[in-house]
Amino acid sequence: MTATPITEPQSVTTLHERLLESERLLKETDSYAGLENLELRAADPLKYESMHTKLRSMVVSAREMARRISASPGVREVGESVVAIYTPEGDAIALSTGIMVHVHTASRFIKWMIQNGYEESPGIRPGDIFANNDAFIGTVQAPDVIITIPIFHEDELIGWVAAVAHELEVGGITPGGDVALSQERYTEGLMVCAEKVGYDDELRRDYLIRLERNLRMPIYWVLDDKAKVAACLEVRKQVRELIDEVGLDYYKRATKEFIEEGRRAQLARVRQLTVPGRYRGHTFFGHVTEGKQGVLPQGNRNWLYAIPMEMEVTRQGKLSLDFDGTNSWGYHSMNCTPAGMDGGMFVTLTQHMNFDGKVNDGAWLATDMNLPLGTWTNPDKETVATATSWALLLPAFGCFQRMLSRGFLGRGYKEEVFVGQVNSPMMEMGGESQYGGDFGIALFECAAAGSGALGIKDGLDTAYVGWNPESDMGNMEIWEQDMPMVYLGRTISPNSGGFGRYRGGSGFESLWAVTNTELLIPATSEHSSRVFDNAGMCGGYPAPTVQLHHSVKDAGIEQRAAERKPLPHSIGDNPYESDIERLTDGQTKIDEGPYLAEPLQSGDLFAHSYNGGGGYGDPLERDAGSIARDVANGYVTADAAENVYGVVVESNDNTSTVNAEATQSRRRNIHDERLANALPVSEWIEQTRSRVADGDFAPEVREMYRDSMELSPRFAGEFRNFWSLPSDYEIAKRSRR
């Protein structure tokens, strides 16, 4: 059959008008592009599905091809890229695997150009190449560089293809991509603000010169951009071939139907997997930077972030998230733009609801978010830094996963219950490379944290991050080629997964010896201090995500090796004294919060840890045999097995076995200790009330409450109500002098 052409009013001629028209249709008809029926799908489902499969295979194969020609280990080794096809208005139709968080951020970028008159100036013509890494236009953080090209059919712009890669170096105040020390936009590195960076299918020479002169390691960004352009051109060619095959009218109508089908599928999936109602949760993040080297005066403090969240599922199946009550943006790098929040929502939906069928922007259209202006989720100033948005974004969307999981649990889909994603702290560095000359890199082995537990099994060990479900830590030997450090070890961190009937997945830790350099500047980010930035569920405990850095000057490794003394290979399983302290000659320095401290040089040691995920269910219900296996494999120490799980494991060289009698008695003890130390909640509230009334909290905690209460009357009301405080109760602002 011939497709019913999408009838566009005669007056709709420019892209801008088409975008407005598309928004109007969605608003007025409540369906994408005003589509009432999925006509093509009904008429010939095989043809329709076949076209979708073709589009999807185009983007998947283009991404793989780009990985083969790209230079940066971020893209090549750990797959930090994604490719997607868009409608002329910038709505995603089909996307590849990879960092799917960016499918929707690229959508924002395309729409932004249309809204800002790019059709007139600088013009959108066949062969043009546009780039953006400005989070307020449409990306998460400066290293997420998006390349997009228009697809023309004769004279008509009929779509876009975009490719995104996370760059390992952006030329900011500290080396790497997630510029840890940036506190304002002006220190985040090289910004490309929806710029026309090429024409006639070639990147402009002056753009490449700008990259070469402003980055510590331009080769990564330059070659990744070329790979992204190649991927886009390949997809453009194949889309044109597809249009020759199916006809332009069919292509236009079918791509709109894909999105509308995605939107309807999302609503149906919510109704299928969850329960309508109000869900709540929270998470917190501690950022300790007061007095650190290089911190600007306006941000010279510690921050405690509260992220209370509410999710509403309506009877229609519409899912909305509300961040009311969270804290203000600040002079640090952890702020997020609405584009980044969209990205977090989108990538989470693709993993839990929108993982089969038509994965596209339709799912996003069926959801809603309240991002209060002035908070870290929606800063009221576009000069704030967003270089480490993930720090707050990942814990927030981990909480979203727990709220969704409460719905899955209600429906009996326990295999989908997931305690959620966690931050995976980033290790970046620069200085003088082992080859001589400057260098800078993000060591992307962080793309393989532990996941939260599932409702029916343990979390994944060192194999999951929320932003890229195809997680990979990359080979040590590859990373060693790109930095003046060698691994002394890369090890599962014992007890790093939250305890529970099903334990959270384990994180890992790396220990390096610095070699062949006089100047190594590490900079780390996205690790919470003093508070766990994740949670357990149904009786499971949070993972202990308060990472410290161990560094040693002149550790004497060469000398110790020559003398055949034992060397440290990890931080070790003694929580009170690390192997680094025990097995090196120099003084071990332990740093809390982002590592913004003395540079290192040959002969020094440095250790960095990645997080595990939260646990599920009461740990006393964990099967004792699983704990013996955890102890044998180094996931859990014998001490934790006994103290938390109440399982006494006896190990010799080859085996770990459960002492059943001692276990029974220890589990009985834990049961008794629970009763002995617990009291009714009402009594606890009564006892705690005066402390709250007096505001007897650490300064950072007081400031967190003051700020949340000032920003959110609802939060303030609920806080006063919970503690039965007078209606004029407030917490005074701390003087900055």
Place this chain on the structure above:
Amino acid sequence: MASYDKTEIADLIDGSMPWPSTRAIMSAHKDDDRFDKYLSILQERVPWHHPILLPIGEHLYIVQSGENRIVKCDCGHEFGSYQDNWKNQALIRVRGDRESIAEIYPGRYTCDPEWMELREFICPGCVTLLEVEAAPPGFPIVFDFLPDLEGFYEDWLGKSLPQEA
């Protein structure tokens, strides 16, 4: 549409199904009769007869008790109306000092008690750990889930809420 035996669902929700079969279920389209089978399995396991309306935790259910809809533990302990936070009727153990936090998170794994405490919500009936909250001192207890039971049954499942026999 996919559909599984009750014994398969029982193994799946207990985590005792072999991984290849579990994986196959996770990758397949969802079985739309899951909820009924799930409720029936859970109802057979509890020692009481109030009809389960909705599970809201590992051991907690919203049940119909006479005219009231209440939260009930599988041990039989009752936590009051589902419209109020069941946690308010639980026992709480707060780990708010270094010593008690160190029992779970020793040494370098500890949170700072000035910034975060652990709240363990315990069933007064069976002493099961039902939920753990990690929050700064003073942070109000979270009401995790308030379902729209009428909407769920009438609009989504297309049936009326079960009544006590």
